[in-house]
Amino acid sequence: MNKELTREERTDALGGMGCKRKRVEDARFTQGKGNYVDDIKLPGMLHGDFVRSPYAHAKVVSINTDAAMALDGVVAVLTAADLAPLGLHWMPTLAGDKQMVLADGKVLFQGQEVAYVVAKDRYIAADAVELVEVEYEELPVLTDPFAAMESDVVLREDLMGEGGALPDGAHGPRKHHNHIFTWEVGEKEATQQVLDEADVVAEEMVYYHRTHPCPLETCGCVASMDKVNGKLTLHGTFQAPHAIRTVVSLISGIEEHNIRVISPDIGGGFGNKVGAYPGYVCSVVASIVTGVPVKWVEDRMENLMTTAFARDYHMHGKISATKEGKITGLWCHTTADHGGFDACADPTKFPAGFMNICTGSYDIPTAYLAVDGVYTNKAPGGVSYRCSFRVTEAAYFIERMVEILAIELNMDAAELRRINFIKKDQFPYQSALGWEYDSGDYHTAWDKALKAVDYDGLRAEQAQRVEDFKAGKTRKLMGIGLTHFTEIVGAGPVKNCDILGLGMFDSCEIRIHPTGSAIARLGTISQGQGHATTFAQILATEIGLPADSITIEEGDTDTAPYGLGTYGSRSTPVAGAATAMAGRKIRAKAQMIAAYLLEVHDDDVEFDVDRFVVKGAPEKFKTMKEIAFAAYNQAIPGIEPGLEAVSYYDPPNMTYPFGAYVCVMDIDVDTGVTDIRRFYALDDCGTRINPMIIEGQVHGGLTEALAVALGQEIAYDDMGNVKTGTLMDFFLPTAWEVPNYETDHTVTPSPHHPIGAKGVGESPHVGGVPCFSNAVNDAFRAFGLRHTHMPHDHWRIWKTANELGLHG
Ligand code: MCN
Ligand code: CUM
Structure with a gap:
């Protein structure tokens, strides 16, 4: 035995x-x-490809598909006129807006879908795309949300009422024809009063630029309508397959039991694959029309230029404190650039996601947040890229504001954080902007992190470096980036979290x-x-x-x-x-x-x-x-x-993971080149299910954070051309740029989760971006810098050094 x-x-x-x-x-x-979407090959399968707009804002005067249709192997060319009788030329977005499936008289961003070609293979489809003749009449382009809010140019005529009236949007009254919503949380007057009476107030415009998750696998689907049995099978890169099934049923009228949605292996989602794209709708229609399966898979440029981007938040902040450094109030007004359609994937009641976690890890008694969503001539989206529904923006905002306040107070930024952390015995903690933090022990994590990197030693070294620089002994500065973030993840209680009415259980x-x-x-x-x-x-x-x-x-x-x-x-x-x-x-x-x-x-x-x-x-x-x-x-x-x-x-509350990160960076003042000497990341996600997977998540999220902080962006010129639509221009870090990360943890279980676990997938990104950015800003603190915008690429860093007079 x-x-x-x-x-x-x-x-x-x-x-x-x-x-x-x-x-x-x-x-x-x-x-x-x-087994990825593009591996799926069904008998008789056709291939779809889009004719896309070269203009960011234009009237579509005419579309001539004759030459494309005449090409051997082309089966169909769909335009809005073909979809209109089915009511499918527009589709609902997850944010309560609607979006054109195919250009309905105009286009609102470069790369917008204008016509959908269906052909026997991918190459013929691409050739036919070239043969579709579209006549455009250019319109004035708005790429700046502040300008859009002042402009006479109307982007969304479909949202105008009779005689120029301005009907409410999905989230209440609108202030201007290019305005989407205002979302307010907290106490406006009380916060203003606290700011008025404060010893010290730091004020700054913190811009978190537009970026894109750029998953290795682009978005795509294979739609297959079995006309005999009335069953539609839709394979696709869907982060929410059931929600896609319900949406497809609602907009197509096909009963839900007759729709089968399958997400095969997905080569990275990062939020890019949450929403519904015109490619899905066109592929379904094309399969219904032709009776055979239709595949659509984006190329890299299409993915970068047209699918759910991330951020593009202009956050105007004010933070007040006593002269001893106790924070007394936080005020934030955000102008949110949502592009041509509001296609954010936030829970319905939160048009700016969980941005109201922007009080961060700090016990801030009074706060006020307002967010104005604005239409511009850019691609739609906004919620993606390890964001926890705008928590990335919130964490970046508060972690920059705290650093700027430290400058204002002439205090050490680590100490300023320590004296303002929510204390262990304050949990469950009610934040001024309405959340109940479930658990945390920030002081323990912070002390562990500072000890691990020998924080005092680093500051002494940095002070010496500044002396050496001033004495002409070195051209390299040293930055110490600090971040203590608190996340809110796990949407969510069905009572306040739903997407299109679907409770988030x-x-x-x-x-x-x-x-x-x-x-x-x-x-x-x-x-x-x-x-x-x-x-x-x-x-x-x-x-x-x-x-x-x-x-x-x-x-x-x-x-x-x-x-x-x-x-x-x-x-x-x-x-x-x-x-x-x-x-x-x-x-x-x-x-x-x-x-x-x-x-x-x-x-x-x-x-x-x-x-x-x-x-x-x-x-x-x-x-x-x-x-x-x-x-x-x-x-x-x-x-x-x-x-x-x-x-x-149905969870009773969300979970509130947190972390303490430290980045040590050397910066060459003459070239703007950054060298990350050390990166220490302590994460607390409660009970840890698999430490190795957590570490992998942390490494990945930090690498994406490095990308965003140090170079990655979706940039537009004044005409609305995407300047970073290929991997030649869009910074994707490789092993070359990535430092050796040191990971660490504390364990503070969630009291309401059956096994005490909190989420972790987005934490390293949420905490990583401010940490890298703070390191860059900190390197120049001794020379009078308060704040400089991301991405901190070599050119921008060089410019910062130059503006500070460090080039001689
Ligand atoms: N985990 C654990 N112990 C915990 C928490 C999590 O072992 N206390 C493990 C989980 O079991 C899971 C992984 O860590 O295997 C991530 O779990 P979780 O934090 O629950 O996040 P999700 O599984 O919901 O993943 C979503 C999150 C998001 S929103 C983005 S964006 C992102 C991220 O995950 N996209 C990713 N990480 C990604 N990683 C990869 N490789 N690819 C993506 O597209
Ligand atoms: Cu916001 S990116 Mo993830 O939530 O898929």
């Missing part, structure tokens, strides 16, 4: 929570066996097979986060079967329970909770089966790692494997056969 394993050995054998389980997905990814359904293995399906969808690995770990611990014996499946709406998908780092806080809760239902039934098999009362058995044991008699037990078999092969009085459970989880 086998030697009986110890409790510890049995625990290890499960590969459950807390272990560095290797990613099960990687077997296929590293061998080129992933999530789900998990588990089926235990007779031989003691299992499949669990979730309403979320991994795009690289490793859900198949980590959700099996949650279950292994909850139900006592090895993680290796549990298959995790996501992304097929015909099989997975309804869920709202993966974004806003919500999978662990919401679907992870559902997984634990469904696991507990399995365990509850298993307990009854075990008690029956062991011939004792239900209450006389207890769960022990992978089995139920009789209390006080550890030699009497039934393993979960045995119980699973019994569930299928024995008639147990009063208990249904089988072992399955489902949980739909």
Whole structure:
């Protein structure tokens, strides 16, 4: 007989929570066996491609498709005129606006979809795109949201009422024809009064530039209408497959049970794949019209120029404090550039996402935030790129304002943070802008971080460097970037979070097979986060079967329970909770089966790692494997056969992960070249399911943060031309630019989450961007710099040095 394993050995054998389980997905990814949208090839499949506008704002006078149609292999060319009879030339956006599917009389941004060509292959489609003749009449272009709010030029005639009246938008009254919404939180007058009476006020315009997540795989889909059975199958790069199914049903009129949406492997989403794009609608229509499958996959330029961008927030801030440095108030007015259509993917009641987490990690008694959304001639979107619904903007804003306040107070920025942190015993903490932070221990994290990098030593070195620079001994300055961020993730309670009326719960359904293995399906969808690995770990611990014996499946709406998908780092806080809760239902039934098999009362058995044991008699037990078999092969009085459970989880609150980051950077004043000497990242995401996956998430998020802070942007010229529409101009960091990251953690569990876990996917980006930016700004603090805008590329840094008179 086998030697009986110890409790510890049995625990290890499960590969459950807390272990560095290797990613099960990687077997296929590293061998080129992933199954992405473009790998899907259906019999008779046609290919779609878009004619796109070269102009940022123009009337579409005429479209002539004759030459394109005459090309051999072209099957159809769709224009708005073809979609109009179906009511599909416009579609609803997730933000309550509507967006043209194909140009309906005008275009509002460069790259906007004008016509959709369907052909036998991708090359013919591309050739035919060139043959479509479109006559445009250029209109004045607005690329600056402040100018747009003053301009007579009307971007959205479709939103004008009779005689120039201005009807309300989806989020209330509008101030101007290019205005989308005003969103206000907090106390305006009280905050103004605090600012008026304060010892010290720091004021700054903090601009977080427009950027783009640029996932390796672009967006795409394959639509396949089976006219015989009336079933539509839509494969695509969807971060929210169920929501896409519901939206497709609502706009097409096809009953939801006749639509199957499948997200296969996704090569990075980063929020870029949350929304609905014209390509999806056109592909569905084309498949319905032609009766054969139609594939549409963007190229890189299309992805960069037209799909959901990120940020573009102009944040005007004022922060007040006593002369000892106690923050007394925060005021922020944000002008948000949403482009030609408001296609942000925020929860409905939050048109500026969770920007009102902008009080950050600090106990700020009085605050006020107003956000004005504005239309411009740029691509639509705004919520993407590891943003937690505008938390990136909020964290950047407050972490810059705190640095500027430190300058104003002539104080050390680390100390200023320390004296303003929310204290451990203040949690659950009610913020001035309406959130209830669930848990945190910021002082412990901060002290650990500063100690790890020898903060005092770094400051001494920096002071010496400044002396040396002034003495002409060096041309390099040293910056110390600090950040303590607090995130809000896990949308969310259904009572205040929905998208298009769909409550933001999530789900998990588990089926235990007779031989003691299992499949669990979730309403979320991994795009690289490793859900198949980590959700099996949650279950292994909850139900006592090895993680290796549990298959995790996501992304097929015909099989997975309804869920709202993966974004806003919500999978662990919401679907992870559902997984634990469904696991507990399995365990509850298993307990009854075990008690029956062991011939004792239900209450006389207890769960022990992978089995139920009789209390006080550890030699009497039934393993979960045995119980699973019994569930299928024995008639147990009063208990249904089988072992399955489902949980739909509506979280009581969001989770509030946080982190303390330090970046040490050297800057060559003459070239503007930055060298990141050190980057230390301490994250607290509560209970840690898989430390290795967390570390991977942190490395990825920091690298994307480096990109954004130091060079990446979607830039426009005055005519609305995208100046960074290719990877020649759009900075994508490689191993060359990436430093060696040091990761660390503290663990402050979420009190309301069944396993105490908080999200982490977006944290490193949220905290990383201000940390890199603060390092650049800090390097020049001794020379009088208060604030300079991102991206801090070499040219801009050189210019900053030049403006400060450091070039001689
Ligand atoms: N995790 C953990 N312990 C925790 C929290 C999380 O082990 N306490 C694990 C999770 O189990 C999961 C991963 O870390 O495997 C990320 O979990 P979570 O924080 O819940 O985030 P989501 O799974 O909801 O992922 C979304 C988040 C977002 S919004 C963006 S944007 C982003 C990000 O994830 N996009 C990514 N990370 C990405 N990583 C990759 N590779 N590709 C993307 O597109
Ligand atoms: Cu805002 S990027 Mo993520 O939420 O998919």
